[in-house]
Amino acid sequence: MKSDPKECLYCQNNETQHELMIEIAKLSVSRLFIFKEQTYHGRCLVAYKDHVDDINLLSDEDRNAFMADVVKVTRAMQKVFNPDKINYGAYSDTLSHLHFHLIPKYVGGPDFGGVFQMNPKKVYLTDEEYADMAEKMKKEL
Template sequence: MNCPICSKWQDDPDQRVVELKHTLVSLNRDQFFAGYCFVYTRNHVTELFHLSEQVRNGVMAEVTAVAQALHSVFSPDKINYELLGNMAPHMHWHIVPRRSKDPLWPRPQWSEPHQEVVLKPEEYRERAALIKAQLKNILG
């Protein structure tokens, strides 16, 4: 299987945030929306109903904790959550901190093209460390 989400953790080491019980968390390469993260299941699965209730609840608790951490670190006006999987059929959420002053507000983040913001490797690592530290506070 050639799944870009299954290999994301290995392919993008500078963008890694944290390994949680049910999910992995990575920064999106494009940081136009500061803090934009992916939360993806450790195992290749495509649908929520493929998970047991216990695992599904655990996954959703981790998605929620990541959103809370992003809110604490970046102070956005709103957090956007996207779970599509049409292009990459592996369960993954786009967790996107949004500001009412961003040029695409209030439209979805991919409603029109924008100039990508690509950070230096050390900037990804610094941003990831801030999010990871906040997640540790939230999850204990």
């Protein structure tokens, strides 16, 4: 399904995006965000820098660079948040812009052993806590 960049959350950098997430870094071919809803402590999202509907539309070089960005982020997440597992979610049924949800999971924590909830709207942090998370992530990148 082709999508329109003029209607894309990641391309428009609009208020809806700012309500959901905080951009913390630009990577080689993508942008890193911390999700504001933190039921899964340390949840991040990596979005490709340009509007592309699917990973299979990238050149091999760009796909490899994007996946290298994803791995770079998960390595930083492992150091900063020390999760037991990181789940990867690449859903774009209604928002066709290449992006990966990176969800830290903890034994005994929410949905461990199951599928994460997209936006459970249960846990929000203070501005200071988001800033602290962002600084720690940037340091490890």
